[in-house]
Amino acid sequence: MAAVVKIEEIHKIYDSGEIPVHAVRGVSIEIHRGEFVALMGASGSGKSTLMNLLGCLDRPTRGRYLLDGIDVSQLDRNELADIRNQKIGFVFQGFNLLARTTALENTELPMMYGQQRHSARDMRQRALHSLEIVGLSDRADHFPNQLSGGQQQRVAIARALANDPEILLADEPTGNLDSKTSVEVMGVFQKLNEQGITIVMVTHELDIARYCKRNLILRDGRLVRDELVPDRLNADVEMKKLKDAEAAAKLTSG
Amino acid sequence: MRVFNTIKVALRALRRNTMRSILTALGIIIGVAAVIAMVSIGNGAKAQVEAQVASLGENVITVFPGSFNAGGMRSGWGSASTLTVDDADGIKREIPNVVGVTAEMRDRAQVLANGLNWNTQIMGESPDYPSIRSWPIGDGAMFTDQDVRSVAKVAIIGKTVADQLFPDGNVIGQTIRIRNIPFKIVGMLAAKGFNLFGQDQDDTVVIPYTSHMKRVARRPNINSILVQAASAEAIDKVQQDITDLLMQRRKGREQDFTVRNQVELAQAATATSQTMTLLLGAIAGVSLIVGGIGIMNIMLVSVTERTREIGIRLAVGAHGRDVLLQFLIEAVILSSLGGIIGIVLGVGASELVSMKTGWPILVSPASVIVAVVFSAAVGMFFGFYPARKAAQLDPIEALRYE
Ligand SMILES: Nc1ncnc2c1ncn2[C@@H]1O[C@H](COP(=O)(O)OP(=O)(O)OP(=O)(O)O)[C@@H](O)[C@H]1O
Ligand SMILES: [Mg+2]
Numbered sequence: 001m002a003a004v005v006k007i008e009e010i011h012k013i014y015d016s017g018e019i020p021v022h023a024v025r026g027v028s029i030e031i032h033r034g035e036f037v038a039l040m041g042a043s044g045s046g047k048s049t050l051m052n053l054l055g056c057l058d059r060p061t062r063g064r065y066l067l068d069g070i071d072v073s074q075l076d077r078n079e080l081a082d083i084r085n086q087k088i089g090f091v092f093q094g095f096n097l098l099a100r101t102t103a104l105e106n107t108e109l110p111m112m113y114g115q116q117r118h119s120a121r122d123m124r125q126r127a128l129h130s131l132e133i134v135g136l137s138d139r140a141d142h143f144p145n146q147l148s149g150g151q152q153q154r155v156a157i158a159r160a161l162a163n164d165p166e167i168l169l170a171d172e173p174t175g176n177l178d179s180k181t182s183v184e185v186m187g188v189f190q191k192l193n194e195q196g197i198t199i200v201m202v203t204h205e206l207d208i209a210r211y212c213k214r215n216l217i218l219r220d221g222r223l224v225r226d227e228l229v230p231d232r233l234n235a236d237v238e239m240k241k242l243k244d245a246e247a248a249a250k251l252t253s254g
Numbered sequence: 255m256r257v258f259n260t261i262k263v264a265l266r267a268l269r270r271n272t273m274r275s276i277l278t279a280l281g282i283i284i285g286v287a288a289v290i291a292m293v294s295i296g297n298g299a300k301a302q303v304e305a306q307v308a309s310l311g312e313n314v315i316t317v318f319p320g321s322f323n324a325g326g327m328r329s330g331w332g333s334a335s336t337l338t339v340d341d342a343d344g345i346k347r348e349i350p351n352v353v354g355v356t357a358e359m360r361d362r363a364q365v366l367a368n369g370l371n372w373n374t375q376i377m378g379e380s381p382d383y384p385s386i387r388s389w390p391i392g393d394g395a396m397f398t399d400q401d402v403r404s405v406a407k408v409a410i411i412g413k414t415v416a417d418q419l420f421p422d423g424n425v426i427g428q429t430i431r432i433r434n435i436p437f438k439i440v441g442m443l444a445a446k447g448f449n450l451f452g453q454d455q456d457d458t459v460v461i462p463y464t465s466h467m468k469r470v471a472r473r474p475n476i477n478s479i480l481v482q483a484a485s486a487e488a489i490d491k492v493q494q495d496i497t498d499l500l501m502q503r504r505k506g507r508e509q510d511f512t513v514r515n516q517v518e519l520a521q522a523a524t525a526t527s528q529t530m531t532l533l534l535g536a537i538a539g540v541s542l543i544v545g546g547i548g549i550m551n552i553m554l555v556s557v558t559e560r561t562r563e564i565g566i567r568l569a570v571g572a573h574g575r576d577v578l579l580q581f582l583i584e585a586v587i588l589s590s591l592g593g594i595i596g597i598v599l600g601v602g603a604s605e606l607v608s609m610k611t612g613w614p615i616l617v618s619p620a621s622v623i624v625a626v627v628f629s630a631a632v633g634m635f636f637g638f639y640p641a642r643k644a645a646q647l648d649p650i651e652a653l654r655y656e
C-alpha cells in the first residue's frame with residue numbers, strides 16, 4: 001500500500017531573525033494509511049515546525065514531501081490551500097474556532113472553500129454528520145463560548161473531518177485540556193482511527209502518546225527514535241478507571 | 255461558485271458585529287443623506303424657476319428696458335422705461351418669423367363692480383397676448399386690434415377677479431371700474447392656477463395696452479415687449495433682428511434695452527440656485543468621502559482584530575482571493591446599505607424641509623442611482639487596502655497572532 005505521507009530528507013531553516021534557525025534537519029518518515037502516530041520531543045525540538053510542513057501550512061527549505069503520491073514541496077500558495085482543504089484535517093492546540101459562530105457553522109467552514117460546490121443543505125448535513133462522529137450533534141447550535149474545552153476541541157476535530165481528509169494532523173490537541181478531557185479527546189481519535197483514518201499528533205505527554213500506535217521522537221530537529229507502542233492504552237477503559245476513581249474519592253471524602 | 259459562499263461568510267461576519275457594522279455605515283448614511291437632501295432641495299428650487307419661466311409661453315423673447323453690458327447694469331432694470339409702442343410696432347412690422355408681439359403695461363389698481371372691490375394686477379396687452387402665453391380665453395373673446403386702436407374700454411378678466419367681483423357667475427358684458435373708468439368685460443381667461451411661487455396667476459385684468467397707457471397708468475413708455483418666434487430654431491435670429499432693429503431706431507444712442515429669450519432667462523434665474531446646489535453637494539460629497547475613510551479605518555482595525563479568523567480560513571483552504579473578496583464584500587455591503595439608508599433619510603429630510611418651509615423638492619432618480627453606485631464605489635475603494643492586507647497574511651503567522 002502506498003504511503004499517505006512520505007517525506008525525504010526534509011529541512012526547514014527559519015532565516016527571518018538575525019541568525020537562521022535550523023529547526024528541522026533532514027527528517028525522513030513514511031506514514032501509511034490507518035496509522036496513528038504520536039510525534040514527541042522536548043520543547044523547541046521542531047515538532048510544530050514538522051507538523052506545519054506535513055499540514056502544507058509551510059514549505060520545506062529542502063527535501064521532498066509526497067502527500068498521497070503528490071509532490072507538494074513545489075506547489076504555490078493557492079495549490080497548497082487546495083491540498084489543505086481536500087486532503088488534510090488540522091487540529092490545533094488552541095482549538096482555533098471562529099468566535100460567535102455556531103459549532104455547525106464552524107464545521108461547515110472547510111466546505112465553504114472546497115472545489116466542489118455543496119448546496120446549503122448538503123453542507124449542513126455533512127457538518128451534522130461530522131459533529132455526530134465526535135458526539136456533538138446535540139450542540140450544533142452552540143457557540144464556542146458555550147462549550148467546554150473538550151467539546152470545543154471535538155468541534156475542531158469535526159471541522160477537520162468535514163472534507164473527508166486523507167490524514168488528520170493535530171498539534172498538541174490535548175495541550176490545553178485537563179487529563180480527563182484529554183482522555184475524552186483521545187477516545188475520539190482512537191474511534192476515528194479504528195474507522196481507518198490516518199492520524200498524526202504531537203504531544204508532550206508520554207501517557208497520551210501511549211494511546212497511539214507508533215511513536216516518533218525528535219531531538220534538535222532530527223528523528224532519534226521510531227518505535228511501535230507495545231502496551232497501548234484504550235481510552236474507554238481509562239475513562240472508566242478515571243470515573244471509578246472519582247466516585248471512590250467522593251465516597252471517601254463524603 | 256465560491257463567490258456565493260463568500261457573500262454568505264461576509265454577511266455572517268457583519269451580523270456577528272451588528273453594532274459595529276451600524277456605526278461603520280453611519281458615516282456613509284450621513285454623507286448620502288446629505289447629498290440627497292441638498293441636491294433635492296437645489297433641484298426643486300431650479301425646477302421652480304424653470305417652470306416659472308416656461309409659463310411665460312412658447313418660444314418667447316422678452317425685451318426689457320435698461321441694458322446689461324460688461325460694465326454691469328446701466329440703468330435700473332424696468333425703471334425709467336425707454337421702450338415705446340413704436341418699438342413694439344416696428345418689431346411686428348419688420349421682423350420675419352415673428353408670430354406675435356405685445357407691448358406690456360403693468361400696474362396694480364383697485365377694481366370695482368357690483369358694489370364690491372378688489373385690488374389686482376392690471377395688464378395692458380395686445381390681442382396676441384393669450385397665444386403668446388399659451389393662455390386661452392375660457393369665455394367670451396379676446397379684444398381686437400380695433401379695440402387697441404380705438405383705446406377701447408374693454409377688459410378680459412382672470413378667474414379669481416371674476417369670483418371676487420361676480421360671485422353669482424354672469425360675467426361677460428358686465429362693467430368694472432378701474433380707477434373709476436368703466437370697462438366692459440368681453441372675455442374671461444381660462445383658469446391657470448397658482449404658479450410655483452404661490453402667486454395666483456388668475457388674479458389679473460387684461461386691457462388693451464393703449465387703454466392702459468392713456469386711461470390707467472398714464473405713462474408714455476411701456477414696461478416690456480413680449481415677442482413670440484415662429485419656432486425654436488428661429489429664436490436666435492429673431493433675437494438678433496430685434497436688437498439690430500431697436501439699435502437702428504435709436505440712431506447711435508447707446509443701448510437702453512435688453513433682449514432675452516426664455517432659455518437665457520431660465521439660466522440667469524437658476525444660476526444662483528445651481529451654484530448653491532453645487533456648493534452644498536460638494537460639502538455633502540466631502541462628508542461621503544469622510545464616511546469612506548471611516549469604513550477604511552474600521553476595516554483596518556477589523557483585519558487586525560480578526561487576524562486569527564483569517565488564519566483559520568486560510569488554514570482550512572481559503573485562497574487569498576477568497577479572503578480579499580470577503581472583506582471587500584463586507585465593505586461594499588456596509589457602504590451600500592449605508593447608501594440605501596442614507597437615501598431614505600435624505601428623502602425624508604428633504605420632505606421635512608419642504609413641509610416646514612414650503613420649498614418644493616425634487617428627488618431625481620439619477621441622484622439616487624448615483625448615490626448608491628457612489629457609496630458602493632466608496633466601499634470598494636476604501637475597503638480594498640484593508641482587504642488586500644488580509645489576503646496577503648501568512649496562515650501560520652496569522653494563526654499565531656495574539
Ligand atoms: N517562525 C519562526 N521563525 C524563527 N524561528 C522559529 C519559528 N518558528 C519556530 N522557530 C524555531 O524553530 C525551533 C523549533 O520550533 P517548534 O515550534 O517547531 O518547536 P516545538 O517542538 O513545537 O516546541 P514546543 O514543544 O514548545 O511547541 C525553535 O528553536 C523555534 O525557536
Ligand atoms: Mg509546538
